[in-house]
Amino acid sequence: MLNPVPAQPPAPPLLSVQGLDVTYETGAQGFWGRPKAFKALEDISFDLHPGETLGLVGESGSGKTTTGRAVLRRITASAGKIVFQGKDITHTKGEALRKLRRNMQLVFQDPYASLNPRMRVIDLVAEPLLVHGLIRHVDEARDRITELLRIVGLPADAHDRFPHAFSGGQRQRIGIARALALQPEFIVADEPVSALDVSVRAQVVNLMQDLQRELGLSYLFIAHDLSVVRHISHRVAILYAGRMVEIADRDDLYDHPIHPYTEALLSAVPVPDPRTQRQRKRIVYGGEIPDLVNPPAGCRFSTRCPLATEQCHKEAPKLSERSAGHLVACWNR
Amino acid sequence: MAIPMPVTTPVATARNAAQRPTLLSRLDEFGRELWQDKLGTLGFAVIVALLLMAILAPLLAPYDPAAQSVISRLKPPAWLPKGSWEHILGTDHLGRDVLSRVIYGARASLLVGVLVVLFAGSFGVVLGLWAGFRGGRTDSIIMRIVDVQVAFPGLLLILLVISVIGPSMATMIIVLVVTNWMVYARVVRGIVLSVRQTPYVEAAEMIGCKTSRVIFRHILPNLTSPLLTLGILEFTNIVLAEAALSFLGLGVQPPATSWGLDVANGRDYIFVAWWLITFPGLSIATTVLAVNLFASWVRVTTDPQEREKRFAYQRAKLAARRARRSPQAQSSEAKSQGGRS
Numbered sequence: 001m002l003n004p005v006p007a008q009p010p011a012p013p014l015l016s017v018q019g020l021d022v023t024y025e026t027g028a029q030g031f032w033g034r035p036k037a038f039k040a041l042e043d044i045s046f047d048l049h050p051g052e053t054l055g056l057v058g059e060s061g062s063g064k065t066t067t068g069r070a071v072l073r074r075i076t077a078s079a080g081k082i083v084f085q086g087k088d089i090t091h092t093k094g095e096a097l098r099k100l101r102r103n104m105q106l107v108f109q110d111p112y113a114s115l116n117p118r119m120r121v122i123d124l125v126a127e128p129l130l131v132h133g134l135i136r137h138v139d140e141a142r143d144r145i146t147e148l149l150r151i152v153g154l155p156a157d158a159h160d161r162f163p164h165a166f167s168g169g170q171r172q173r174i175g176i177a178r179a180l181a182l183q184p185e186f187i188v189a190d191e192p193v194s195a196l197d198v199s200v201r202a203q204v205v206n207l208m209q210d211l212q213r214e215l216g217l218s219y220l221f222i223a224h225d226l227s228v229v230r231h232i233s234h235r236v237a238i239l240y241a242g243r244m245v246e247i248a249d250r251d252d253l254y255d256h257p258i259h260p261y262t263e264a265l266l267s268a269v270p271v272p273d274p275r276t277q278r279q280r281k282r283i284v285y286g287g288e289i290p291d292l293v294n295p296p297a298g299c300r301f302s303t304r305c306p307l308a309t310e311q312c313h314k315e316a317p318k319l320s321e322r323s324a325g326h327l328v329a330c331w332n333r
Numbered sequence: 334m335a336i337p338m339p340v341t342t343p344v345a346t347a348r349n350a351a352q353r354p355t356l357l358s359r360l361d362e363f364g365r366e367l368w369q370d371k372l373g374t375l376g377f378a379v380i381v382a383l384l385l386m387a388i389l390a391p392l393l394a395p396y397d398p399a400a401q402s403v404i405s406r407l408k409p410p411a412w413l414p415k416g417s418w419e420h421i422l423g424t425d426h427l428g429r430d431v432l433s434r435v436i437y438g439a440r441a442s443l444l445v446g447v448l449v450v451l452f453a454g455s456f457g458v459v460l461g462l463w464a465g466f467r468g469g470r471t472d473s474i475i476m477r478i479v480d481v482q483v484a485f486p487g488l489l490l491i492l493l494v495i496s497v498i499g500p501s502m503a504t505m506i507i508v509l510v511v512t513n514w515m516v517y518a519r520v521v522r523g524i525v526l527s528v529r530q531t532p533y534v535e536a537a538e539m540i541g542c543k544t545s546r547v548i549f550r551h552i553l554p555n556l557t558s559p560l561l562t563l564g565i566l567e568f569t570n571i572v573l574a575e576a577a578l579s580f581l582g583l584g585v586q587p588p589a590t591s592w593g594l595d596v597a598n599g600r601d602y603i604f605v606a607w608w609l610i611t612f613p614g615l616s617i618a619t620t621v622l623a624v625n626l627f628a629s630w631v632r633v634t635t636d637p638q639e640r641e642k643r644f645a646y647q648r649a650k651l652a653a654r655r656a657r658r659s660p661q662a663q664s665s666e667a668k669s670q671g672g673r674s
Contacts (some may be wrong), residue, residue: 117638
C-alpha cells in the first residue's frame with residue numbers, strides 16, 4: 001500500500017524547483033561555428049516533501065530524464081532555481097557539489113550497464129563511503145555493507161562476487177544499495193524498473209516502498225509505465241515536450257484527468273478486466289511529439305490537440321490551480 | 334529469485350580468510366593462478382630467463398662478443414659439417430662468436446624495447462585519457478598535435494636529432510618515445526570516448542568520485558586488454574626500429590651490440606651464412622611470443638568474468654578426471670572381490 005506522507009505542509013519542502021529551464025546545444029557547425037540551442041525543459045516547477053514520492057511521466061523525449069539529471073545538478077540549468085533542504089543549489093560547483101551528493105542519489109535505468117563489471121559488489125556499494133572519506137578501506141565497511149545487502153534483499157555472500165553473477169533484479173538491488181550507502185534523503189529513480197522482467201518489477205517497487213517507510217526517503221520516480229507510477233507515487237506530474245502539462249495527487253489525476261494529453265495517456269493503460277477493457281475507448285491523437293529545435297509557438301500540444309484554438313497556437317498556457325493541488329496548463333479545460 | 338550460485342574462486346576465499354594479504358601470500362596466489370595456465374607459465378618463465386640472460390651476460394657468454402678472429406670467420410653452427418663446439422652457434426664475418434653476441438645483444442634490445450614501450454605508452458595513454466575525458470577544445474588540440482606528429486616522417490626527425498646531439502642509448506630511447514607515442518593516444522582516446530558514456534561512469538560521478546578516481550578506477554581498467562595487445566605489437570616495432578637506427582650508425586655503437594643490429598649486419602651474408610640473422614631473429618621472435626603468452630594470461634586475469642570462467646573450466650576438468658579415475662577403482666575392487674568369492 002502507499003506509504004502515508006509524514007508531516008504534510010506547512011513543513012518546508014525538501015526540494016523545490018522553480019521555473020527550471022534546460023537548454024541543450026546541438027552540434028556546432030565546424031570548429032568555430034556557433035552551436036544551435038534547443039530548450040529541452042521549459043518552466044518546470046514542483047515541490048517535493050520529505051517522505052513523498054513524485055511520479056514523473058511522459059513519453060520518450062519529453063524531458064523526464066533531463067529533469068532528474070538537472071535536479072541532481074548533473075546537467076546545468078539555464079534558468080530557474082533549485083532549492084534543496086532550504087539551500088539554493090542551482091549554481092553549486094566543485095567540492096561543494098561533490099559534498100551535496102551525500103544527500104541526493106540516483107538509481108539508474110539499466111542495471112546491466114550501471115555497475116562497473118570489474119568491481120566486486122562490496123567495492124561497488126562501499127565506494128560512496130570511500131570517496132566521501134567515511135571509511136579509509138573497503139574492509140572497514142564490511143559489516144555495514146552486509147547490513148545494506150540484507151536490507152535490499154541480497155544474499156549475504158554477495159560481497160566478493162562480481163555483477164555479472166547476478167540477475168537483472170538483483171543488480172538493481174545492488175544499485176539501490178549503492179544509492180542508500182550514504183543515507184541520502186532524496187533519491188531520483190530514473191526508470192528503475194523499466195529494464196526488468198514484469199515478475200521482478202513488483203519486487204523492486206515494493207522494496208523501494210519499504211525503504212521509504214523505514215528510512216523516510218523522498219523519491220522523484222521517473223517512469224513511462226503508468227501502472228507502476230500509480231502504485232508508488234503520492235503525486236504525479238505529466239510532462240509533454242519539455243513542459244509540465246498537469247500535476248496532481250495521484251488519485252485525483254488518475255480519476256479526473258483534465259488536460260487532453262493526460263486523458264489520452266491514461267486511456268492507454270490497460271484495465272485487468274476484459275469486459276471493461278473492451279468497452280473503454282482509447283483516445284488516440286495523430287501526429288508526433290514536436291521537434292524541440294523549432295517548437296511550435298504557443299502550447300506545445302496544440303499541433304495534436306483536438307481542442308486547439310487560435311489562442312493555443314499563439315500563447316503558451318501557464319499552470320493554473322483547478323482544485324487543491326491540481327494544476328493544469330490548458331486554455332480550454 | 335533462485336539463480337545458480339557462481340563458482341566461488343579460490344582467490345576470493347583466500348581473500349576472505351586473510352583480510353590484508355601479505356606480500357608472500359600474494360606471490361603464492363600469483364604463482365598458483367599462473368600455474369593454471371601452462372602457456373602463460375611458459376611465457377613468464379621465458380621472460381624471466383631472458384631477463385636473467387641479459388643481466389648475467391658476462392657470466393654466461395663464452396667469448397667477448399666483440400673479439401674478432403680472422404682465422405675462424407663464418408664458422409657454421411656446431412651440428413653442421415665444418416662446425417665446431419668451440420662456437421656453438423658459429424661465428425660471423427669478423428670471426429665473432431654468435432652465441433655471445435646473442436646473449437649480449439639481449440641487453441640493448443630488451444632495454445630499449447621495454448623502456449620505449451613503457452614511456453611512450455604512459456605518455457600516449459595520459460594524453461589520450463585527457464583528450465577523451467575532457468572532450469571539446471582540449472580533445473581537438475591534442476588530436477591535431479597527434480596528427481601533425483604522425484604526418485611528420487619519424488626517421489627524418491630521428492636523424493636530425495641524433496646528428497645534432499650525437500648517438501647514445503639515452504638519446505635513442507628518448508627519440509623513439511617522441512616518435513612512437515601517438516598510436517597510444519589515438520587508441521585510448523577512442524575507447525575513453527565510448528566508456529565515458531556508459532552509465533557506470535556516470536554512476537561513479539553521481540556518488541561523488543573525484544575526476545582522478547573516475548579516470549583511474551573506472552575508465553583505465555577497461556583499457557587493459559587493448560593496451561596489452563598494442564604494447565606487444567609496438568615492442569616488436571621498437572626492437573626493429575632500434576635495429577634500423579643501429580644499422581645507420583645512430584643507435585647502439587659497436588663494440589656494443591643488439592639483436593636488431595646483428596640481424597641488420599647479417600643481411601649481406603644471408604645466402605652464405607644463414608645463422609647470422611637466424612639466431613638474433615629467433616631471439617626477437619621468442620621474446621615477443623613469450624610476452625604474448627604471458628600478456629594473454631594477464632588479460633584474462635584482469636577481467637573478472639573471463640577469470641571466473643577459467644576457474645570453472647579448471648574445476649570441471651578436475652571433476653572429470655576424478656570421475657574417470659573412480660569407476661576404474663570401483664571395477665578393480667569388484668574384480669578382486671569377485672575373485673575372492
